[in-house]
Amino acid sequence: MDIVISNTSGDPIYQQIFEQISAQIIKGQLPSDTCLPPIRTVAKELRISVITVKRAWEELEHAGLIYTMAGKGCFVSSLQPNVLNAKRNQLAGEKLAKDLEYYKTLGISLEEIIAMLKKNYDKG
Amino acid sequence: MDIVISNTSGDPIYQQIFEQISAQIIKGQLPSDTCLPPIRTVAKELRISVITVKRAWEELEHAGLIYTMAGKGCFVSSLQPNVLNAKRNQLAGEKLAKDLEYYKTLGISLEEIIAMLKKNYDKG
DNA sequence: ATATTGTGTATATACGATATATACAGTTTG
DNA sequence: CAAACTGTATATATCGTATATACACAATAT
Numbered sequence: 242m243d244i245v246i247s248n249t250s251g252d253p254i255y256q257q258i259f260e261q262i263s264a265q266i267i268k269g270q271l272p273s274d275t276c277l278p279p280i281r282t283v284a285k286e287l288r289i290s291v292i293t294v295k296r297a298w299e300e301l302e303h304a305g306l307i308y309t310m311a312g313k314g315c316f317v318s319s320l321q322p323n324v325l326n327a328k329r330n331q332l333a334g335e336k337l338a339k340d341l342e343y344y345k346t347l348g349i350s351l352e353e354i355i356a357m358l359k360k361n362y363d364k365g
Numbered sequence: 366m367d368i369v370i371s372n373t374s375g376d377p378i379y380q381q382i383f384e385q386i387s388a389q390i391i392k393g394q395l396p397s398d399t400c401l402p403p404i405r406t407v408a409k410e411l412r413i414s415v416i417t418v419k420r421a422w423e424e425l426e427h428a429g430l431i432y433t434m435a436g437k438g439c440f441v442s443s444l445q446p447n448v449l450n451a452k453r454n455q456l457a458g459e460k461l462a463k464d465l466e467y468y469k470t471l472g473i474s475l476e477e478i479i480a481m482l483k484k485n486y487d488k489g
Numbered sequence: 490a491t492a493t494t495g496t497g498t499a500t501a502t503a504c505g506a507t508a509t510a511t512a513c514a515g516t517t518t519g
Numbered sequence: 520c521a522a523a524c525t526g527t528a529t530a531t532a533t534c535g536t537a538t539a540t541a542c543a544c545a546a547t548a549t
Contacts (some may be wrong), residue, residue, distance in 0.1 A: 250463075253536060264470045279496065290538045295497075312496045312545030333473050337481050339374075340464045341489065346388045349457050351486045355479055357461050362475045365465065377507060403525065414509045419526075436516030436525045 242278050246287055254289055258297035259304075266306045266317055267329045273319040277307065304328075366402050370411055378413055382421035383428075390430045390441055391453045397443040401431065428452075 244261050246254055265271045280294040287294075298315055301307045306328075309315050320328075344354055368385050370378055389395045404418040411418075422439055425431045430452075433439045444452075468478055 255536080260467065260470060264472065268472045281496085291497090292539085293537055296536085298497090309497070310545085311498080311543085314496060329471055329473075333468060333471055333477075334481060334485075336464070336467055337478070338485055338489065340460070341482070341485055343384065343460055344457060345489070346384060347453055347457055348388065348392045349453075351482060353457075354461070354482060354486075357458065358465070358475060358478060358482075361458075361462055361465055362478075365462065365469075379507080405525085415526090416510085417508055420507085422526090433526070434516090435514085435527080438525060 242283060242286070244283070244287060246289070254287075254293050255296035255300065258283075258287075258294065259300045262297065262301055263304060263306055263328075263332070266301075267325050267332075269322070269325065271317050273317050275317040277315045277317070279314065366407060366410070368407070368411060370413070378411075378417050379420040379424065382407075382411075382418065383424045386421065386425055387428060387430055387452075387456075390425075391449050391456075393446070393449065395441045397441055399441040401439040401441070403438065 242262075243265070244258055246257055250257065262271075262277075277298070280291045280298060283294045284291040298307065298309070302309055302315070305320075306318055307315050308318055366386075367389070368382055370381055374381065386395075386401075401422070404415045404422060407418045408415040422431065422433070426433055426439070429444075430442055431439050432442055
């Protein structure tokens with residue numbers, strides 16, 4: 242499970258986990274019915290509480306990306322590529338709409354945003 | 366004072382206020398030494414506590430955008446246009462760098478981001 | 490069968506950030 | 520100098536996040 246927790250980002254841990262796992266599922270890196278690692282294992286690896294991992298798993302289940310079998314584990318849902326792609330576009334679109342509000346508030350033009358994007362995209 | 370509070374955005378009230386006032390200062394809509402309205406007035410208009418407004422004012426002061434005279438009020442700092450522009454670019458740049466992380470996590474290409482931007486920029 | 494080990498779940502709690510009401514202190518103004 | 524205005528400080532409430540610990544269910548080895 243490739244998860245990286247940032248303590249400086251300000252985003253809640255459970256949300257960081259959700260974003261990373263959901264992205265992996267949406268990109269097809271975690272095929273249908275793949276068994277996610279036990280929450281205790283993830284908690285130990287990341288040195289956080291099992292409850293926090295469970296919270297992330299709950300969000301994933303609520304988003305329809307995984308399903309739970311009590312006593313067995315959690316598994317990646319069976320979703321068609323077009324459904325995954327729709328979810329991808331939805332997540333990106335919602336985020337972009339909100340991000341745009343801030344840039345507009347600051348009076349940044351479309352051209353300026355694009356210029357900054359091109360400068361930054363290949364860095365980081 | 367043009368301030369709009371959203372209860373659905375998830376962002377703290379004081380932060381929403383900070384972002385909007387700082388943007389107005391940075392864009393030159395609030396000239397140097399303009400007296401901000403009393404925190405009680407803003408609190409009454411927005412139907413929030415004076416403490417929350419004060420919190421926003423504190424952030425503005427900490428950012429060097431306003432200064433306080435006890436008993437008199439809070440005023441817009443005297444900053445040169447190039448300083449304001451630097452602050453604008455800094456705020457936008459930091460935000461964009463963080464936003465980009467998420468798009469990259471979702472595997473969105475630079476071209477896709479630009480396409481979404483162009484579709485959405487003139488809406489909202 | 491049943492004890493053991495592994496899975497997710499529920500309860501009760503701690504902590505920090507946000508937001509609040511109310512009382513306080515400094516400055517202007519009549 | 521009193522009244523009316525400014526920002527400030529203290530103590531409190533509430534909510535989201537994160538936690539430890541105890542619980543319930545399923546698989547599996549004996």
